[in-house]
Amino acid sequence: MTENERPRDECGVFGLYRHPEAAQLTYFGLYALQHRGQESAGISVAREKDKIFSHKGMGLVHDIFTMDDLKKIEGGGGSAIGHVRYSTTGDSTLTNAQPFVVQHRGRAYAVAHNGNLVNAHILKSELEENGSIFQTTMDSEVFLHLFVKNLKQGNVLNAIQKVVAKLEGAYSFILLTCKGEVIGVKDPHGFRPLALGKLNGHYVLASETCAFDLVQADFVRELEPGEIVIINEDGVTSIMPDNPPQKKSLCIFEYIYFARPDSTIFGRNVYEMRKAHGRQLAREAHVDADFVMPFPDSGNYSAIGYAEESGIPFEMAMIRNHYVGRSFIQPTQSMRDFAVRVKLNPVRELIRNKEIIIIEDSIIRGTTAKTRVQALRNLGAKKVHMRISCPPHRFPCYYGIDFSTKGELVAAVKTEEELTRFLGLDSLHYLTIEGMLEASGVENPENNFCKACFDGSYPVDFDPNLSKQCMG
Numbered sequence: 001m002t003e004n005e006r007p008r009d010e011c012g013v014f015g016l017y018r019h020p021e022a023a024q025l026t027y028f029g030l031y032a033l034q035h036r037g038q039e040s041a042g043i044s045v046a047r048e049k050d051k052i053f054s055h056k057g058m059g060l061v062h063d064i065f066t067m068d069d070l071k072k073i074e075g076g077g078g079s080a081i082g083h084v085r086y087s088t089t090g091d092s093t094l095t096n097a098q099p100f101v102v103q104h105r106g107r108a109y110a111v112a113h114n115g116n117l118v119n120a121h122i123l124k125s126e127l128e129e130n131g132s133i134f135q136t137t138m139d140s141e142v143f144l145h146l147f148v149k150n151l152k153q154g155n156v157l158n159a160i161q162k163v164v165a166k167l168e169g170a171y172s173f174i175l176l177t178c179k180g181e182v183i184g185v186k187d188p189h190g191f192r193p194l195a196l197g198k199l200n201g202h203y204v205l206a207s208e209t210c211a212f213d214l215v216q217a218d219f220v221r222e223l224e225p226g227e228i229v230i231i232n233e234d235g236v237t238s239i240m241p242d243n244p245p246q247k248k249s250l251c252i253f254e255y256i257y258f259a260r261p262d263s264t265i266f267g268r269n270v271y272e273m274r275k276a277h278g279r280q281l282a283r284e285a286h287v288d289a290d291f292v293m294p295f296p297d298s299g300n301y302s303a304i305g306y307a308e309e310s311g312i313p314f315e316m317a318m319i320r321n322h323y324v325g326r327s328f329i330q331p332t333q334s335m336r337d338f339a340v341r342v343k344l345n346p347v348r349e350l351i352r353n354k355e356i357i358i359i360e361d362s363i364i365r366g367t368t369a370k371t372r373v374q375a376l377r378n379l380g381a382k383k384v385h386m387r388i389s390c391p392p393h394r395f396p397c398y399y400g401i402d403f404s405t406k407g408e409l410v411a412a413v414k415t416e417e418e419l420t421r422f423l424g425l426d427s428l429h430y431l432t433i434e435g436m437l438e439a440s441g442v443e444n445p446e447n448n449f450c451k452a453c454f455d456g457s458y459p460v461d462f463d464p465n466l467s468k469q470c471m472g
Helices: 022-032 068-075 122-131 139-151 154-162 210-215 253-258 270-284 300-310 333-343 367-378 416-423 433-440
Strands: 010-021 040-048 051-058 078-086 102-103 107-117 169-177 183-186 195-199 200-207 218-222 230-231 235-239 289-293 317-320 342-348 357-362 383-386 429-430
Touching: 010 022, 010 107, 010 169, 010 183, 010 230, 022 040, 022 068, 022 078, 022 122, 022 200, 022 210, 040 068, 040 107, 040 169, 051 068, 051 078, 051 107, 078 107, 078 169, 102 139, 107 122, 107 139, 122 139, 139 154, 139 169, 154 169, 154 183, 154 230, 183 200, 195 210, 200 210, 200 230, 253 270, 270 300, 270 433, 289 300, 357 367, 367 383, 367 416, 416 429
Parallel strands: 289 357, 357 383, 383 429
Antiparallel strands: 010 078, 010 200, 040 051, 040 078, 102 107, 107 169, 169 183, 183 230, 195 200, 195 218, 230 235, 317 342
């Protein structure tokens, strides 16, 4: 799919407690999490009493920070948190870049957030009625307003617990206090991943374990749904909720698309999970063909699994140009056609007169898939089959993924037969929900995963007309 068609997650978060190179290591942590957000990035460091120093910008991590920037905010070490962002409905402006920093009674606090609070519009309205003034359009700012309102004698844990009791939706927060404490907070349903690591005695928090690998930290464990972890001079303190939900709601789309394949989330390696989905696809919808191929990089690992299970050769019949920037110039409609071709180029000799199975991780609107299928036909492909390594997306996400409205999701308005014709395929098959859950290898998966974008069964209630008006 094109960049505009891909579903997008809100962000990635990283935090490190008391390290002499806190800002620089946070920079590398964000670099590893860049896939979770390419719109803006920021780092905040607590290095002096009652103060937090920050640097934020629009764009990619390597474009925003220089070594001088990092040394300036680091100032000889401290605790740091960082954030990479893609907005869902909040404005794409520097004002909305995170971490957010506030001053309260002479003390500073910063927060980085991944997810979406479905009751943010209600909480924001109540806060404004009581005199709060908001600087951004982000639900993350709602958390900070509630947090400082509940601070009594500087009791950070008590304030967080009171705030969490009011929040509804998906969230993984990392909070930085001016004293250097780093605090991780995960929602009671566990929608978004958040993991704890250790780097030469210094504790680390990150959205994904691939960030630990880059900074050479050891993975300790994932935070449990509803858990609050406080990292300070006393080590790590864990507080669990009194009445956790009976069912978890781990976002299964993290496995299918968002998380990096070298990460381990929710107890499973993402690479192996995607291969398992491909193997299940081959069992559900085998078809004879000359080879199996992905469109890089979507579908790569599921295609490997499909090929292994089916015994059909795996080929990289489309070659990706890794040197194409996000700002590739597209001044006219005729020139825009180059945007697709400049990223992927076919190996013509592989395609001509061949029967091909394409593995994709998802179809959202379908327009790019249609263009690519037609390109294979034009190159002389005899038959083109497509297998999708997840069920059809028929429902929007309100928990932090920028899925289209239901009317823009092609699987919500076309049957599989209609979509097969629309895309110009000889056959099409989506992985079934039952097959997806079975391939997860998780015990009792019905009670562990959120799959609302596939079946419309939303685990947290919300007002669909208002819940996307104030998102992180």
